Amino acid sequence: MKKVKVIKIDVDKCNGCRACELVCSAFHASPKYSSNNPERSRIRLINEPLKDIYLPVYAGEYTKAECTGRDKYVIDGKEYDECDFCRASCPSRTLFKEPDSDLPLKCDVCESDPPLSEPMCVQWCLSDALTYEEREEEVEEEEKLEEMEIGLESMANKYGLEKIIDTVARMSKKS
């Protein structure tokens, strides 16, 4: 069994305050809270006030190729681009890339020691657009290892193993 952490988004409750971006980037700064920069946040707001669009999106997997999906979707009278809903760190946009190293960012649901009661962005979202849930799911051990290997291999192909090792070493030295 594996504990699955889920953050649910209620787009209708989001008011575009961007507190989630600020606290995520501050929590992941080295040292913690020493700076905040939404470009380093693992949650980004698709923000189009003139269209009344406020859509928080979590950073998901890295992908080395962009897809061909460029459709438009109308939901509740609001027109969204297909990319707006995508969580991938992909070559066709700047979202979810660490600005200094260009390495992909991914939400870690605020892994922390001691563990947090709730992820930081959920705690700071005062309008309850973000809510947190934990549930148990059965997962094969081999499946988990395979996912990690695929992720590391594609990152190494794009950035080179040396750059990844350097960045990890730099980050652990700072923390």
Ligand code: SF4
């Ligand atoms: S903190 Fe909540 S309300 Fe504010 S932008 Fe983020 S999701 Fe939206």
Ligand code: SF4
């Ligand atoms: S759960 Fe944590 S790591 Fe993920 S976006 Fe929210 S604050 Fe950032």
